[in-house]
Amino acid sequence: MPYKNLLDLHAHTDNSFDGLHSAVFLCESAVARGLRALALTDHVEMDFYRESDFDRTARQSYFEIVKARSAFRGTLIVCAGVELGQPTYNLPESEQLTQQYSYDVVLGSIHNLRGEKDFWYMSKEEFAGGRAEAMLRAYFDELLLLAQWGKCDVLAHLTYPLRYIEGVHGIPVPRETYSERLDAVLKAMVKNRLALEINTSGLRQKIAQTTPDEWVLRRFRALGGTRITIGSDAHEAENLGAGLPQAMDMALRCGFKYMTLYQKREPIEIEIV
Secondary structure (H helix, E strand, O other): OOOOOOEEEEEOOOOOOOOOOOHHHHHHHHHHOOOOEEEEEEEEEHHHOOOOOHHHHHHHHHHHHHHHHHHOOOOOEEEEEEEEEOHHHOHHHHHHHHHHOOOOEEEEEOOOOOOOOOHHHOOHHHHOOOHHHHHHHHHHHHHHHHHHHOOOOEEOOOOOOHHHHHHHOOOOOOHHHOHHHHHHHHHHHHHOOOEEEEEHHHHHOOOOOOEOOHHHHHHHHHOOOOOEEEEOOEOOHHHOOOOHHHHHHHHHHOOOOEEEEEEOOEEEEEEOO
8 A cells, every 4th residue: 555654763874883874865865765754763872872982972963863854844854863772771871861862752672681792693502592582581571671661752673682583593482482571561661651663674684574573563552552653774775664664554454543753752643544
């Protein structure tokens, strides 16, 4: 189905350590691709905030996004955002950062367990022998703390480790391993009115599905969830908007009629069709 309201609320500029293009170039590309709104949400990993200069990243990213927003006013809704990685590992500075800049949207995510490396860097051997299941349980325990903290707007790429455990390394993990913990996270999200992101980057990866998948989205809906966002998680211009129509199809199948756009941290409901 063709959609008129294409909102990509998760994308990275070259201020992210793994991003390739400037804020202005991404906005130009978004207009060319027919997007109505684009949230630029550079990585700020809070467990390495000072030692890896993410404080400088946050400052540079914010001011470049604000300049781009001014340049594209009337042509593209440009949302000043940030992806806070592991904010609950460094709560004082996480809370300070969200107050320091006038963000439109704050994504919260967990990329690694405490003191561990990003799941993206882990080998198949590191997940073997039941360790994948243990890591997933610990991951959902951390997500629960994040959802209970509730000072972000969106939980990004829920089930992130499965991209690598199941997608890259082909290690199947039964849902019952983490289903109770998942429900606890989703209930906390509903209580704190957090949006669940449908992250489409998995459609471009070996796992070949959104993160989270349709089963999780249906569970969120069943537990009372109403707010969803959709993001390509693009790190380069060519992936902006990728997978948005498929995610919108899925949202409709799961009973959602609206997507959420954030302006100055306030939710605005936008009809999917």
